[in-house]
Amino acid sequence: MKLKKLLFIFCFLLCASAFSQILSSSVEKKTIALGEVDHIVVTINDLKSEKVSAAAENELLPFHFEEVKDSISQTQDVYYRRIEFAVFEEGKFTIPALEFKVGGKILKTIPYEIDVINAAQKDDPINDIMNNKEVKLEVTDYWQLYKFYILAAIAVIALIIAVVMFIKYGRKSKDSPVVATNQTLKELDSLQKKKYVETGNYRSFYVELIDISRKFIAKQYRLPADVLLTDDLVDLMKKNNTISQENERVVEDVFVRGDLVKFAKTFPDKETMEKDLADIREFVKRSSKDLEFENLRKDV
Template sequence: MAKNYYLKLKKLFLLISFFICANAFSQILSSNLEKKTLALGEVNRFTVKIDNLNNQEVKAAAKDQLLPFHFEEIKDSLSVQPNSYQRNIEFSVFEEGTYTIPELEFKVGDRVLKTISYEVEVVNTAQKGDPINDIMNNKEVKLEVTDYWQLYKWYILAALAFVALIIVIVMFVKYGRKSKDSPVVATNQTLKELDSLKKKKYIEEGNYRSFYVELIDISRKFITKQYKIPADVLLTDDLIHLMKENNTISQDNEKVVEDVFFRGDLVKFAKTFPDQQTMEKDFSDIRDFVKRSSKDIEFENLRKDV
């Protein structure tokens, strides 16, 4: 009887020791959002902490790029110790609505740790119908001609500038649009913009968020100008659907746009972290797509003629 009791105690001791060791050597991630409801422009704080690092490196999104784009990051501070990692982010939101901080990935060694998701409600604290009190009674002032000029001169000048702008646009459409809207001009201009993007070294520095934002912006403007598709105002899903229905862009070029644009959306919402090789390939594919676009235009013109 005593022997069985001793064996049970021994097993219990070993089990407790196992759990203690497991917890002692495993990383523990915790996160905290200070406020779930914010006023417009109010500062909030989001904290991520990882313990039991044991000198392991932590990989995460770059500075000022951890949160989705609706969250205006004010301060992104990082504290790294041999056994702990802490990241404190102060941010504001300047539009009413409910916004989500998604699960965020932190890679420790071979392990990927994720935070929980948070919802933040942003409200306008100014209430409709709030009284506005004058600090003094109104006074009637007699205005001279020069006073009216001072009051309205900017409106008059703006109207004259608007008329001049209309004249310039008419002249441009009448005399200069055909040559500047040619496929070759659009292609060369976009290739120059891509070269400028390459020189910013976003790929080499691992700044994937800025890279994809500018790459997709350049591509959208190019598609809008070259193919007369409103890519600058359409969501990615609607753009891909319209391209497939339109049949103006070849299937190879459609595939490039679809892959790069969907990856760009995932990067924008911090759902994927592409490596340098992927960014190089996406840049090269978009550049080749721009170069091949003139063949799409030639085929479309031939089809219209037939």
């Protein structure tokens, strides 16, 4: 009875080996130096035209193994795969069991442990391949080396010049006599549209008219008209000689009348209010001639 069982087991194993594939694998070296090329070979025999499926080329080994070359060949009966690899870190690294699918069956290799060492010793001399050679640099070579620093320096200098020019001239353009004149004329037009003259609101009319005039004198003539009393402003204009006598007269008449209206000491009629508005408008227009004369006087 025992003999029959043994015979049955032998026949089963013989049949199984006759109709199954055989997978074998080998690694050339288990200890390698940093960057040294090693290889693993996987062979599957007795395929009987079965298709073999595995990871794609250069993707079979894990992360630390840098695959140098992955070659695959297959015939009807034999699958052959040779992978050359290198490792660039010291330590022990494992090639795990690699899976290959043959038909509907999974075959696996045995795992391998690879020991990676640094073959260079601390005291080993380092020899240059060739002697150092002095290289003469041309102007173009210096340009290629330092062009980004030069361009950055030029950009910074250009930015500084632009800021200085803006501070020096940009702000002045906004405060130029023409800009101040046009702005004040627009303010006078807005005052006229409020219909203070037509409605007889003389107090609001003179308050705004004198406020516009004071701001204009302060900006155009650089006099502190916005903080001085009327009498002090008139005295300063006469001593300063920047404003022409005709314009001084207009400012003095309108400002004095405005103060009287403000304290209810006089009640101007419509014609007087219209004349004062027109006189201030003409004064603003003539102001550029005062500045031209002042510039000529300074040049002399």
